[in-house]
Amino acid sequence: MSTFSRDVHVYETDMMGIVHHSNYLRFCEEARVDWCRRNGLIGGKIEDVFGLTVLETAVRHIKPIRFGDRVVIQTQVKLEKIRLIFQYRLLVNEVSMCVAQTTHCCLDLNFKVKKPSPELVKQVEKEKWTETWL
Numbered sequence: 318m319s320t321f322s323r324d325v326h327v328y329e330t331d332m333m334g335i336v337h338h339s340n341y342l343r344f345c346e347e348a349r350v351d352w353c354r355r356n357g358l359i360g361g362k363i364e365d366v367f368g369l370t371v372l373e374t375a376v377r378h379i380k381p382i383r384f385g386d387r388v389v390i391q392t393q394v395k396l397e398k399i400r401l402i403f404q405y406r407l408l409v410n411e412v413s414m415c416v417a418q419t420t421h422c423c424l425d426l427n428f429k430v431k432k433p434s435p436e437l438v439k440q441v442e443k444e445k446w447t448e449t450w451l
Contacts, residue, residue, distance in 0.1 A: 389411075
C-alpha cells in the first residue's frame with residue numbers, strides 16, 4: 318500500500334469550505350501518479366502518461382473534506398487480466414472520509430488496447446491488496 322498526502326486548497330471547495338465532489342477523483346489521480354512515479358513507471362515520454370486509460374470510476378463519500386484539511390490517500394493496486402484496479406482511501410486525522418476505485422487499461426498511441434508492460438506487471442505483483450475498501 319502506498320501513501321500520499323496533500324493539503325486542501327480554497328479553490329477546491331464550495332462556498333461552505335467543503336471539497337467539491339469533482340475534486341475527490343483529482344486527489345485519487347494525484348495519488349495514482351505518485352504511485353507510478355515512486356515505482357519508476359513514469360518517465361519523460363508521452364506514452365507514460367497516455368498509457369493508463371480510465372475505464373471506470375466509483376466514489377463513496379463518507380464525510381466531507383474541508384478547506385485546510387491534510388488529506389492522506391492510501392492507495393492499493395491489483396491486476397485482473399489486462400485491467401489495472403486502484404483503490405483509494407482518503408483520510409483526515411486518521412478518519413476515513415471517502416473511498417474510491419478507478420479501473421484502467423493500457424493503450425498504445427493508436428488507441429488500441431495492449432497488455433500491461435512487464436515492468437508494470439512486476440511492480441503490481443509486489444503490491445499487497447489488504448482488503449476491499451469499496
